[in-house]
Amino acid sequence: MYRAPRGTADILPEEQPYWRYIEREMVNVCQLYGYERIDVPVFEDIQLFTRSVGEETDIVKKEMYTFEDRGGNIITLRPEGTAPVCRAYLEHGLHNLPQPVKLYYIAAIFRYERPQAGRYRQHYQFGCEAIGDDDPALDAEVIDMAWKFFMSFGLRGLSLNLNSIGCKQCRPQYLTALKDYYADRIQELCSDCKMRLKRNPLRLLDCKKLLCQQIANSAPRSVDHLCPQCNEHFDRLKRYLDLLALPCVIDHCLVRGLDYYTRTVFEIQPEEAGAQSTLGGGGRYDDLIEELGGKPTPAIGFATGIERIIVNLKKQGVAVPALPRPQVFIAYVGDEAKDEATKLSSTLRRNGIGVIEALGSKSLKAQLRQANTLSAHHAVIIGEQEVKTGTVILRDMTTAQQKTIPLNQLPGLLR
Numbered sequence: 173m174y175r176a177p178r179g180t181a182d183i184l185p186e187e188q189p190y191w192r193y194i195e196r197e198m199v200n201v202c203q204l205y206g207y208e209r210i211d212v213p214v215f216e217d218i219q220l221f222t223r224s225v226g227e228e229t230d231i232v233k234k235e236m237y238t239f240e241d242r243g244g245n246i247i248t249l250r251p252e253g254t255a256p257v258c259r260a261y262l263e264h265g266l267h268n269l270p271q272p273v274k275l276y277y278i279a280a281i282f283r284y285e286r287p288q289a290g291r292y293r294q295h296y297q298f299g300c301e302a303i304g305d306d307d308p309a310l311d312a313e314v315i316d317m318a319w320k321f322f323m324s325f326g327l328r329g330l331s332l333n334l335n336s337i338g339c340k341q342c343r344p345q346y347l348t349a350l351k352d353y354y355a356d357r358i359q360e361l362c363s364d365c366k367m368r369l370k371r372n373p374l375r376l377l378d379c380k381k382l383l384c385q386q387i388a389n390s391a392p393r394s395v396d397h398l399c400p401q402c403n404e405h406f407d408r409l410k411r412y413l414d415l416l417a418l419p420c421v422i423d424h425c426l427v428r429g430l431d432y433y434t435r436t437v438f439e440i441q442p443e444e445a446g447a448q449s450t451l452g453g454g455g456r457y458d459d460l461i462e463e464l465g466g467k468p469t470p471a472i473g474f475a476t477g478i479e480r481i482i483v484n485l486k487k488q489g490v491a492v493p494a495l496p497r498p499q500v501f502i503a504y505v506g507d508e509a510k511d512e513a514t515k516l517s518s519t520l521r522r523n524g525i526g527v528i529e530a531l532g533s534k535s536l537k538a539q540l541r542q543a544n545t546l547s548a549h550h551a552v553i554i555g556e557q558e559v560k561t562g563t564v565i566l567r568d569m570t571t572a573q574q575k576t577i578p579l580n581q582l583p584g585l586l587r
């Protein structure tokens with residue numbers, strides 16, 4: 173027996189209402205904020221990710237699905253959506269459009285992680301990117317939009333955490349302060365954090381181990397080391413967030429896991445926070461487009477994992493609308509009636525009425541039982557007598573009431 177690869181999941185029909193509901197709400201919110209859809213390839217040149225996400229990040233070091241194709245190209249299944257969208261922005265000259273260009277995607281993401289609840293090797297992300305403007309009002313708008321998503325799904329009890337991690341001018345001084353602070357505490361750190369201190373000190377701040385968290389809580393804060401421009405940007409952002417009445421909490425340990433972030437970073441957490449719980453997050457990446465070969469182009473984005481939204485919808489008992497399905501079941505008795513049933517099914521479908529037709533030679537009782545199981549509103553029954561007289565029996569499946577009607581009146585009645 174074959175099984176789905178570890179860390180992947182089949183999305184069966186019974187799960188689909190959640191997916192379609194989330195997608196619909198996302199598309200609605202995107203339209204309200206002026207975002208247009210973009211779809212990018214599932215795989216890209218490996219360099220796109222190593223250069224943007226960062227050589228020292230978990231994603232690049234341990235999690236990418238990378239392989240050589242038959243043409244000798246080294247390609248990677250996308251482990252995130254921002255770099256491919258920026259690549260597309262550059263490749264198609266989208267900088268010539270009015271800025272910012274606002275794009276959104278819904279895409280499968282691949283990361284070779286240790287599978288556990290809320291963490292998969294293939295998961296789906298919704299993401300949005302606003303490229304080409306550094307106005308903090310845009311940061312506020314993206315954060316507002318992210319918050320609106322979760323509110324529109326009906327999720328409650330979430331927290332919205334915010335930080336500013338500065339830019340390439342002020343970050344080095346901050347990192348020095350951070351390293352100095354940690355140098356005295358190196359013995360108390362977990363083995364991962366000892367490595368982080370050497371390779372990626374910012375990530376020391378979001379270690380999930382209790383002792384490391386306690387140390388991080390007293391560490392120097394990035395907001396105290398911002399250059400005047402970053403400081404002003406952050407102050408203005410906070411003012412806009414106040415205007416929008418968003419319930420932001422400043423989290424001095426919030427840094428995010430990808431290297432391209434600058435200035436604003438934010439995350440949305442459910443009530444029961446933990447390593448696998450972050451619902452979504454994002455931030456500015458003002459240097460990324462330049463890093464990928466474009467002109468300096470500020471930008472900000474946000475991404476959220478759809479599986480984690482579903483976990484939270486279920487936990488909070490949020491009901492999602494059922495998907496439309498055929499409401500009419502066609503039953504028959506005898507071969508001639510079966511021919512009529514086949515023709516009628518086709519006619520009704522052409523009239524925009526969804527139909528499920530019985531198959532085989534089950535008894536009428538068994539056919540009606542099937543109609544019940546499928547939750548059909550109506551069954552149409554055709555027997556020898558009906559074929560002769562050009563009629564059908566229409567049965568209301570809830571009340572079990574039946575009436576005989578002329579065949580040609582059926583589409584109008586059902587509609």
Ligand code: AMP
Binds near residue numbers: 293454475477480
């Ligand atoms: P990131 O690109 O790491 O900032 O992730 C954005 C969002 O995607 C996270 O907040 C999660 O909701 C979701 N996510 C990230 N990695 C996984 C994963 N391995 N499995 C399921 N969801 C994930």
